[in-house]
Amino acid sequence: MQHARSPQRQEYKKKLYPVPSPPPLRFPSCAPCACRRSIAVLSDRYSILSVISQALRGHKGWKPAWRDAAPAPSYDVVIVGGGGHGLATAYYLASRYGIRNVAVLEKGWIGGGNVGRNTTIIRSNYGLPGNIPFYELSMKLWESLEQDINYNAMVSQRGVLNLIHSDGQRDAYARRGNAMRLHGVDAELLDREAVRAMYPFLNFDHARFPIKGGLLHRRGGTVRHDAVAWGYARAADRLGVDIIQNCEVTGLKIEHGRILGVDTKRGFIGAKTVALSVAGSSSKVAAMAGMRLPIESHVLQAFVSEGLKPVIPGVITFGAGHFYISQSDKGGLVFGGDIDGYNSYAQRGNLPTIEDVCEGGVALMPAIGRARLLRHWAGLMDMSMDGSPIIDRTPVEGLYLNAGWCYGGFKAVPAAGLCLAHLVATGAPHEVATAYRLDRFATGHVIDEKGMGAQPNLH
Numbered sequence: 001m002q003h004a005r006s007p008q009r010q011e012y013k014k015k016l017y018p019v020p021s022p023p024p025l026r027f028p029s030c031a032p033c034a035c036r037r038s039i040a041v042l043s044d045r046y047s048i049l050s051v052i053s054q055a056l057r058g059h060k061g062w063k064p065a066w067r068d069a070a071p072a073p074s075y076d077v078v079i080v081g082g083g084g085h086g087l088a089t090a091y092y093l094a095s096r097y098g099i100r101n102v103a104v105l106e107k108g109w110i111g112g113g114n115v116g117r118n119t120t121i122i123r124s125n126y127g128l129p130g131n132i133p134f135y136e137l138s139m140k141l142w143e144s145l146e147q148d149i150n151y152n153a154m155v156s157q158r159g160v161l162n163l164i165h166s167d168g169q170r171d172a173y174a175r176r177g178n179a180m181r182l183h184g185v186d187a188e189l190l191d192r193e194a195v196r197a198m199y200p201f202l203n204f205d206h207a208r209f210p211i212k213g214g215l216l217h218r219r220g221g222t223v224r225h226d227a228v229a230w231g232y233a234r235a236a237d238r239l240g241v242d243i244i245q246n247c248e249v250t251g252l253k254i255e256h257g258r259i260l261g262v263d264t265k266r267g268f269i270g271a272k273t274v275a276l277s278v279a280g281s282s283s284k285v286a287a288m289a290g291m292r293l294p295i296e297s298h299v300l301q302a303f304v305s306e307g308l309k310p311v312i313p314g315v316i317t318f319g320a321g322h323f324y325i326s327q328s329d330k331g332g333l334v335f336g337g338d339i340d341g342y343n344s345y346a347q348r349g350n351l352p353t354i355e356d357v358c359e360g361g362v363a364l365m366p367a368i369g370r371a372r373l374l375r376h377w378a379g380l381m382d383m384s385m386d387g388s389p390i391i392d393r394t395p396v397e398g399l400y401l402n403a404g405w406c407y408g409g410f411k412a413v414p415a416a417g418l419c420l421a422h423l424v425a426t427g428a429p430h431e432v433a434t435a436y437r438l439d440r441f442a443t444g445h446v447i448d449e450k451g452m453g454a455q456p457n458l459h
Contacts, residue, residue, distance in 0.1 A: 066237035074270030081277035082106025084115035087232035088417020094239035097425035107248035111229040117379035123220035127176040130435035130447040132183040141414030151231030159314040160220030164213040173215040188216040209320035259398040280380020282403035296456040298339040301349035305371040307331030323360030387459030388447035392438040
């Protein structure tokens with residue numbers, strides 16, 4: 001007797017019950033050329049109609065999200081670094097300023113750097129005038145990002161809660177919350193019982209650091225980090241930007257104080273303007289132009305547990321230690337803590353930091369001790385001397401710098417891209433990034449959000 005799934009049985013069923021081909025899509029009362037244009041738009045733009053259209057075709061008509069472009073001899077703008085900041089810069093140059101002869105050079109693959117190596121948190125709950133407007137602009141861009149780039153980045157504004165463990169910390173968070181609200185950012189100061197109502201599983205009664213309240217930023221949340229890279233890459237590509245992977249920059253060609261282009265492992269590429277956006281590698285690339293930047297590179301690890309049922313609806317940060325946690329849509333607990341504390345260019349961490357981060361998690365939420373750690377990874381943090389970023393022109397004409405993001409790089413992706421694009425296109429800093437000057441360390445106009453002094457490892 002033949003098995004029901006045998007090849008002979010399947011062929012027999014096909015002859016006995018032929019499956020008709022799906023009818024072609026037809027648009028009522030329209031010319032053939034209009035039909036072709038409509039089908040092209042449907043296949044290029046993600047929507048419910050494009051999904052239905054592709055389903056009728058067996059999903060065989062989807063195109064690659066972006067072209068795997070080969071480098072041209074020259075461009076108007078070359079962006080070194082294909083992470084979130086570099087891709088966002090290219091997109092905003094093309095979409096808002098009409099500069100489309102742009103190349104993004106990535107030494108590896110899109111999504112392989114810091115943009116895919118973080119804990120996905122977005123927020124604008126800062127306390128200093130130099131930072132609040134910038135991160136609030138970023139938050140507003142996050143809120144409209146998916147419609148802007150036509151890509152599901154899984155933006156989830158589930159709320160960010162900073163826990164309070166002492167009277168002094170309550171005063172500090174009250175000041176921060178007031179500063180946020182003066183700049184139009186939402187902030188709520190919660191007492192102990194309000195926090196307990198939100199997160200009853202935290203350690204309230206037998207903790208070394210009792211929970212006394214929290215500062216809630218409801219518009220904060222998480223975003224799928226890989227989708228941010230893919231979405232910006234696709235959106236920039238649709239506007240004509242060349243995204244060139246496996247194209248490591250090996251040198252900067254400078255003559256008479258002006259940038260002329262970049263040397264890469266795929267040959268020389270000429271450029272009128274070059275923008276550096278390479279995170280932890282900023283010091284190495286800037287050294288090619290003879291610059292010594294006021295930053296250090298450190299390793300920051302991130303972790304994810306096994307998949308669990310929904311337990312943490314928002315983002316929680318531990319006020320008595322550097323620990324922050326949320327839960328992904330797949331169920332894993334995503335968390336992180338301090339940098340590893342030594343200078344490194346390696347995308348891997350060490351066991352003492354893993355132990356320290358997990359201790360912070362267990363102190364905050366003892367139940368986390370029963371979850372198994374599934375994996376961890378590390379990104380390279382470009383830690384500035386005051387913990388705040390740099391978006392500025394350099395002493396080399398035509399060479400621009402985007403660096404020093406410390407822990408704030410991912411949440412800043414949209415605003416950093418827009419502000420760098422504005423600077424490149426207009427020659428003037430964006431109004432929310434005027435404080436991010438490269439020379440502020442020489443002039444004393446630092447933006448020390450944590451108040452830790454000129455020590456990068458403490459920020």
